[in-house]
Amino acid sequence: MRPRVSLAAVLIGAGAWALAGAPSSAGAADAGAGAAVFAAKQCVRCHVPRSEQGPGPALEEIRRPQGAMELAGRLWNHVPAMAGMLAQRGFEWPSISASEMADLMAYLQGDALRDARPDLYKGQVTLLRKNCLKCHSLRGEGGRVEPDLAERRGDYESAFAWAAAMWTHTPRMAAMASSVGVAYPRFSGDEMGNLVGFLREATAAPLRGSGGAPKR
Ligand code: HEC
Ligand code: HEC
Numbered sequence: 001m002r003p004r005v006s007l008a009a010v011l012i013g014a015g016a017w018a019l020a021g022a023p024s025s026a027g028a029a030d031a032g033a034g035a036a037v038f039a040a041k042q043c044v045r046c047h048v049p050r051s052e053q054g055p056g057p058a059l060e061e062i063r064r065p066q067g068a069m070e071l072a073g074r075l076w077n078h079v080p081a082m083a084g085m086l087a088q089r090g091f092e093w094p095s096i097s098a099s100e101m102a103d104l105m106a107y108l109q110g111d112a113l114r115d116a117r118p119d120l121y122k123g124q125v126t127l128l129r130k131n132c133l134k135c136h137s138l139r140g141e142g143g144r145v146e147p148d149l150a151e152r153r154g155d156y157e158s159a160f161a162w163a164a165a166m167w168t169h170t171p172r173m174a175a176m177a178s179s180v181g182v183a184y185p186r187f188s189g190d191e192m193g194n195l196v197g198f199l200r201e202a203t204a205a206p207l208r209g210s211g212g213a214p215k216r
Contacts, residue, residue: 034107071110073192118197
């Protein structure tokens with residue numbers, strides 16, 4: 001299996017980012033409502049102020065100025081440990097809608113304006129290195145697990161849309177990763193922003209300057 005997306009096409013598409021402008025902070029997101037989400041979704045069980053000592057990192061550590069995509073990456077990393085701890089204690093996985101996620105991320109001080117502009121080349125490398133295409137295809141190239149990543153364009157539109165979609169799906173992904181022997185991918189720094197930026201460009205149809213879908 002050797003997935004290949006036309007890199008030239010994607011790099012030409014990179015200009016679109018500049019035209020559309022960098023993302024703004026989620027407009028309607030409300031940090032106060034996010035504090036309520038943080039309580040309602042069980043986060044407060046494990047993340048309490050430093051003075052109180054909880055089972056997870058202190059609230060001050062997870063709630064600090066950071067990029068929104070950077071925070072999405074940290075939430076992604078967190079899924080297997082949190083799913084395991086919740087299951088042990090007999091709690092259900094809390095569902096989080098896209099608008100709740102926007103508020104939650106505002107509360108945790110994830111700000112799209114702090115994310116670097118995505119590096120599409122690094123994003124493509126990240127897609128390959130993190131084993132996404134061992135399970136999924138991108139426009140038909142790659143693994144067989146649904147969905148093809150080109151079918152989920154809406155997921156790539158903002159950090160909170162992405163984080164909300166991944167919040168729903170990563171527990172199943174994590175379970176499958178261990179059963180098929182693929183390492184659960186982890187993200188740091190700008191990796192998530194680059195990856196999602198790449199997916200956003202690579203799935204914009206038709207690709208600018210490529211005359212249609214990427215060559216196979
Ligand atoms: C059952 C306990 C538990 C619950 C509930 C929980 N967490 Fe965590 N959280 C942890 C532990 C343990 C870690 C450190 C290990 C890790 O990163 O997975 C952590 C780490 C984190 C991190 C930092 C991850 C990183 O890589 O920097 C964030 C952000 C976070 N949690 C957010 C949340 C949010 C938001 C919720 C609620 C939707 C939540 N947590 C609910 C236990 C929990
Ligand atoms: C071990 C297999 C596996 C790996 C590796 C994997 N996924 Fe998935 N992914 C899944 C499964 C299974 C689902 C469907 C989950 C469900 O049905 O809820 C899924 C769902 C998705 C979805 C759809 C979410 C939606 O809106 O429905 C996206 C997007 C996605 N994965 C992206 C990725 C990316 C990006 C990577 C690499 C960083 C990745 N996946 C790695 C198994 C995997």
